[in-house]
Amino acid sequence: MSTGNMNLTLKIWRQKNNKAKGNLVDYKISEISPDMSFLEMFDVLNEQLINKGEEPVVFDHDCREGICGACSMYINGRPHGPKEGITTCQLHMRSFKDGDTIVVEPWRAKAFPVIKDLTVDRTAFDRIIAAGGFISVNTGNAQDANALPIPKFQADLSFEAAACIGCGACVATCKNASAMLFTSAKISQLALLPQGQPERYRRVQSMVAQMDAEGFGNCTNTGACEAECPKGISLENIARMNRDFYSAKFVSEEEV
Amino acid sequence: MADFNANIPEGELTVKWTKLRSSMPLVNPANKRSIEIVVVGSGLAGASAAATLAEMGYKVKCFCFQDSPRRAHSIAAQGGINAAKNYQNDGDSVYRLFYDTIKGGDYRAREANVHRLAEVSANIIDQCVAQGVPLAREYGGLLDNRSFGGTQVQRTFYAAGQTGQQLLLGAYSALERQIGMGKVEMFTRHEMLEVVKIEGKARGIIARNLITGELERHFGHAVLLGTGGYGNVFYLSTNAMGSNVTAAWKAHKKGAFFGNPCFTQIHPTCIPVSGDHQSKLTLMSESLRNDGRIWVPKKKDDQRKATDIPEEERDYYLERRYPAFGNLVPRDVASRAAKERCDAGYGVGVSKLAVYLDFKANTERYGRIEASVHNIHNPDKETCMRLGRDVIKEKYGNLFDMYKQITGEDPYDLPMRIYPAVHYTMGGLWVDYNLMTTIPGLYALGEANFSDHGANRLGASALMQGLADGYFVIPYTIGSYISKELATKAIPLDHPAFVEAEASVKAILDKFISIKGTKSVDFFHKKLGKIMWEKCGMARNAKGLSEAIVEIQQLRKDFWSDLRVPGIAEEFNPELEKAGRVADFIELGELMCMDALNRNESCGGHFREEYQTEEGEALRDDENYAYVSAWEYKDDVKFELHKEELKFENIKIAQRSYK
Numbered sequence: 001m002s003t004g005n006m007n008l009t010l011k012i013w014r015q016k017n018n019k020a021k022g023n024l025v026d027y028k029i030s031e032i033s034p035d036m037s038f039l040e041m042f043d044v045l046n047e048q049l050i051n052k053g054e055e056p057v058v059f060d061h062d063c064r065e066g067i068c069g070a071c072s073m074y075i076n077g078r079p080h081g082p083k084e085g086i087t088t089c090q091l092h093m094r095s096f097k098d099g100d101t102i103v104v105e106p107w108r109a110k111a112f113p114v115i116k117d118l119t120v121d122r123t124a125f126d127r128i129i130a131a132g133g134f135i136s137v138n139t140g141n142a143q144d145a146n147a148l149p150i151p152k153f154q155a156d157l158s159f160e161a162a163a164c165i166g167c168g169a170c171v172a173t174c175k176n177a178s179a180m181l182f183t184s185a186k187i188s189q190l191a192l193l194p195q196g197q198p199e200r201y202r203r204v205q206s207m208v209a210q211m212d213a214e215g216f217g218n219c220t221n222t223g224a225c226e227a228e229c230p231k232g233i234s235l236e237n238i239a240r241m242n243r244d245f246y247s248a249k250f251v252s253e254e255e256v
Numbered sequence: 257m258a259d260f261n262a263n264i265p266e267g268e269l270t271v272k273w274t275k276l277r278s279s280m281p282l283v284n285p286a287n288k289r290s291i292e293i294v295v296v297g298s299g300l301a302g303a304s305a306a307a308t309l310a311e312m313g314y315k316v317k318c319f320c321f322q323d324s325p326r327r328a329h330s331i332a333a334q335g336g337i338n339a340a341k342n343y344q345n346d347g348d349s350v351y352r353l354f355y356d357t358i359k360g361g362d363y364r365a366r367e368a369n370v371h372r373l374a375e376v377s378a379n380i381i382d383q384c385v386a387q388g389v390p391l392a393r394e395y396g397g398l399l400d401n402r403s404f405g406g407t408q409v410q411r412t413f414y415a416a417g418q419t420g421q422q423l424l425l426g427a428y429s430a431l432e433r434q435i436g437m438g439k440v441e442m443f444t445r446h447e448m449l450e451v452v453k454i455e456g457k458a459r460g461i462i463a464r465n466l467i468t469g470e471l472e473r474h475f476g477h478a479v480l481l482g483t484g485g486y487g488n489v490f491y492l493s494t495n496a497m498g499s500n501v502t503a504a505w506k507a508h509k510k511g512a513f514f515g516n517p518c519f520t521q522i523h524p525t526c527i528p529v530s531g532d533h534q535s536k537l538t539l540m541s542e543s544l545r546n547d548g549r550i551w552v553p554k555k556k557d558d559q560r561k562a563t564d565i566p567e568e569e570r571d572y573y574l575e576r577r578y579p580a581f582g583n584l585v586p587r588d589v590a591s592r593a594a595k596e597r598c599d600a601g602y603g604v605g606v607s608k609l610a611v612y613l614d615f616k617a618n619t620e621r622y623g624r625i626e627a628s629v630h631n632i633h634n635p636d637k638e639t640c641m642r643l644g645r646d647v648i649k650e651k652y653g654n655l656f657d658m659y660k661q662i663t664g665e666d667p668y669d670l671p672m673r674i675y676p677a678v679h680y681t682m683g684g685l686w687v688d689y690n691l692m693t694t695i696p697g698l699y700a701l702g703e704a705n706f707s708d709h710g711a712n713r714l715g716a717s718a719l720m721q722g723l724a725d726g727y728f729v730i731p732y733t734i735g736s737y738i739s740k741e742l743a744t745k746a747i748p749l750d751h752p753a754f755v756e757a758e759a760s761v762k763a764i765l766d767k768f769i770s771i772k773g774t775k776s777v778d779f780f781h782k783k784l785g786k787i788m789w790e791k792c793g794m795a796r797n798a799k800g801l802s803e804a805i806v807e808i809q810q811l812r813k814d815f816w817s818d819l820r821v822p823g824i825a826e827e828f829n830p831e832l833e834k835a836g837r838v839a840d841f842i843e844l845g846e847l848m849c850m851d852a853l854n855r856n857e858s859c860g861g862h863f864r865e866e867y868q869t870e871e872g873e874a875l876r877d878d879e880n881y882a883y884v885s886a887w888e889y890k891d892d893v894k895f896e897l898h899k900e901e902l903k904f905e906n907i908k909i910a911q912r913s914y915k
Contacts, residue, residue: 035664037662047776065536067421092661126325129429130436139383148385156390
């Protein structure tokens with residue numbers, strides 16, 4: 001099972017650095033096994049390029065089990081490829097056919113500039129979290145964990161929002177390059193918990209302001225983000241964020 | 257020789273930590289503002305330490321090689337985190353967690369460190385819940401627990417199969433909060449490539465900006481390494497592709513002793529290897545062993561489909577061999593038992609290197625309970641299975657999906673096929689009770705140190721240790737060093753030690769580029785992994801280890817003469833990053849084999865075939881090997897062994913039994 005018999009044509013975005021102009025380059029690859037992951041197919045390609053004395057394709061990846069959020073390939077016009085509910089690293093070659101042509105591009109968004117080839121800069125997400133995606137509790141300040149019972153359904157909803165891996169597929173698929181699904185997932189996780197209440201309205205205002213400052217677009221309710229999210233983060237989070245954002249203007253006496 | 261004293265506080269075991277904490281020198285807030293601390297790594301240990309130290313007022317710089325601190329590999333931990341809360345009223349206590357951990361580690365860990373870990377375990381859960389980490393709850397709104405291997409109480413807290421993710425995101429938010437406040441300066445896509453030592457003390461690091469390739473000098477009054485484990489020395493492991501030993505290894509070569517390098521954990525429940533193209537192995541959480549039963553056919557080379565093999569023709573070998581703990585024996589025991597069955601010819605699947613993990617019995621049992629809750633009386637089997645499936649789905653849905661994605665088989669219908677794989681390294685930089693290495697001012701936290709798990713780590717204890725070190729230990733213990741450093745002003749970056757360290761890093765990077773050989777980094781990495789897995793893996797013997805050492809030395813020669821790294825050093829060049837990591841793995845691999853060869857006993861994950869009981873269990877030699885091997889680096893990849901005797905004053909050392 002080490003090698004297979006799939007032959008493929010790859011059209012891959014190559015770009016030397018963030019100043020250079022990039023373009024799609026064709027590569028032929030053969031003896032691909034359907035049991036390989038998509039990234040293992042890239043490993044085979046890179047090994048061949050190195051052996052030929054060419055530069056391997058640079059792409060982000062790390063855990064290769066769908067949880068770190070590093071991998072970020074735009075495959076045949078869809079973030080993380082044709083299957084639903086998975087990241088690029090969990091996509092296997094059995095999802096393709098012998099003879100297929102596969103186009104692979106980086107995430108495209110003004111707020112995610114290309115660094116090299118398929119690698120983009122997603123530090124804007126970190127800055128959105130730094131603006132308010134936390135509960136201000138210093139180490140050592142906590143009370144007993146069971147002193148605050150939280151209804152199971154509420155804890156579960158919070159967990160579902162917290163499942164976001166910060167990959168950026170939502171931004172990549174959005175025609176407006178909006179980061180509302182990402183931002184609202186963190187806002188919701190904390191807004192749904194009693195621990196998150198003291199900073200609830202301050203948080204939503206600060207995080208939305210940072211999101212706008214980073215150059216992400218607005219939401220026009222297309223829903224592509226929810227459809228493409230590998231973790232199934234719900235659009236309801238955006239609704240919740242919007243409610244909180246407008247409420248903040250009335251409910252909160254705090255100016256942020 | 258460097259200072260090699262474990263610095264364990266005097267007094268009764270149960271008061272050592274409390275007393276030390278209350279008598280530790282403090283640093284006043286005004287002074288903290290002028291003290292700079294470098295934290296390398298942003299996983300559970302690194303992020304929690306960086307955030308907490310910044311909260312306390314220190315000036316912190318934090319480094320990670322990933323594009324965001326949120327991607328550190330702690331994120332992938334699935335099953336849970338232990339804490340001695342006794343919320344289940346099943347007799348748990350700090351002492352029991354301490355005892356289970358020492359016994360689970362096969363009596364090769366320090367009593368004082370492990371007791372402290374058990375003491376602070378409860379604070380971790382409190383802290384994480386306060387941060388908004390959504391741990392699993394019961395209908396009453398209180399936290400839920402589950403069982404993990406090597407214990408008979410339920411003390412494991414969890415968030416579905418994503419506990420590591422949720423805990424890391426908690427630590428990450430705390431870190432980002434400090435970054436937002438300007439109290440932590442974060443350096444992403446930066447890799448530490450050298451420790452800078454001045455007058456014997458750690459005073460900073462050389463880091464490479466991975467995007468531009470520039471080398472940078474960073475000063476710190478102290479340097480903390482929370483850089484994880486070295487499982488990738490085996491090439492295939494459950495670690496992330498980027499996980500590496502480089503930071504720890506550079507520290508080792510600068511004088512930090514390396515503790516118990518041969519103690520590696522082979523996790524029993526991973527998805528088996530499917531072919532040569534494989535780049536990594538995926539774990540199926542130990543929590544599955546709560547509800548799954550492990551078996552192989554009683555008949556050798558049985559070709560039937562798992563579901564066609566009747567109950568009486570199945571060998572539930574863990575339940576047979578270990579009736580008291582059954583499927584919940586510790587990882588080392590479960591892994592060896594799987595290997596034993598497969599080696600004897602009872603393995604399943606195409607490769608025959610797999611055993612079954614079957615959820616059918618428990619699915620039906622859960623279904624029966626659900627039926628009762630829904631007032632369905634005398635439910636038929638089909639109804640039970642249907643209802644039970646929903647329960648299993650809620651508990652392990654993401655793991656089942658992951659399994660299906662990788663293997664193409666549906667684990668709701670067929671039992672999972674699993675096999676052991678490299679997962680965690682108990683060994684790491686030697687540290688004293690304060691987590692300081694043998695280099696003054698250089699600390700190691702979390703998986704990067706050797707300290708708490710002995711020769712085998714129990715499930716759900718890695719997250720506990722990483723966060724204990726970062727949130728609750730280092731913030732106190734660092735004070736005893738820093739309080740003596742208040743007079744030290746920030747050292748200018750043109751100090752000769754910085755210049756020299758940077759030049760030596762540059763020389764190595766240029767060397768990689770200039771070899772211009774014929775083989776890629778991965779070629780050498782795979783070769784190293786094969787040697788390590790076959791000769792220093794789940795079972796080891798003197799002959800194999802001696803051969804491995806020679807083979808690795810040859811591999812090192814080939815690597816330095818025939819490596820091909822494309823591109824240049826002054827650009828974003830992942831192949832160059834990999835080259836540096838594999839160069840370090842090759843040296844480490846040799847040391848691991850030396851350590852395994854030196855330890856003429858079997859304990860925990862270290863199983864020397866020559867030393868086993870008649871039943872095939874690990875046979876320790878407490879008279880001669882109740883010590884920590886602490887290796888000192890000598891020039892030119894030579895090592896000298898030092899021994900830290902382990903004293904057991906509170907636990908009676910005994911042969912470990914799970915029968």
